[in-house]
Amino acid sequence: xxxxxxxxxxxxxxxxxxxxxxxxxxxxxxxxxxxxxxxxxxxxxxxxxxxxxxxxxxxxxxxxxxxxxxxxxxxxxxxxxxxxxxxxxxxxxxxxxx
Numbered sequence: 001x002x003x004x005x006x007x008x009x010x011x012x013x014x015x016x017x018x019x020x021x022x023x024x025x026x027x028x029x030x031x032x033x034x035x036x037x038x039x040x041x042x043x044x045x046x047x048x049x050x051x052x053x054x055x056x057x058x059x060x061x062x063x064x065x066x067x068x069x070x071x072x073x074x075x076x077x078x079x080x081x082x083x084x085x086x087x088x089x090x091x092x093x094x095x096x097x098x
């Protein structure tokens with residue numbers, strides 16, 4: 001079981017409170033987690049990854065175990081603490097301003 005923390009606007013869109021728990025087959029990767037998330041919550045398709053390229057949207061970041069995983073290849077295995085459910089996989093809205 002993978003625990004996923006979504007930013008407020010995506011939790012609202014998916015109509016969930018708090019964290020989302022997903023069953024993801026090993027090896028747990030960013031791609032596998034996002035595929036499972038979008039399968040369970042189809043309304044999130046295109047909000048986290050671009051429809052055509054599956055690239056992460058520019059204003060979202062991925063974190064796990066206090067590390068920024070945003071620029072890691074999508075098929076890199078997630079840390080064991082995330083794969084075991086001990087730590088969540090965070091999807092965080094980036095902050096921009098002037």
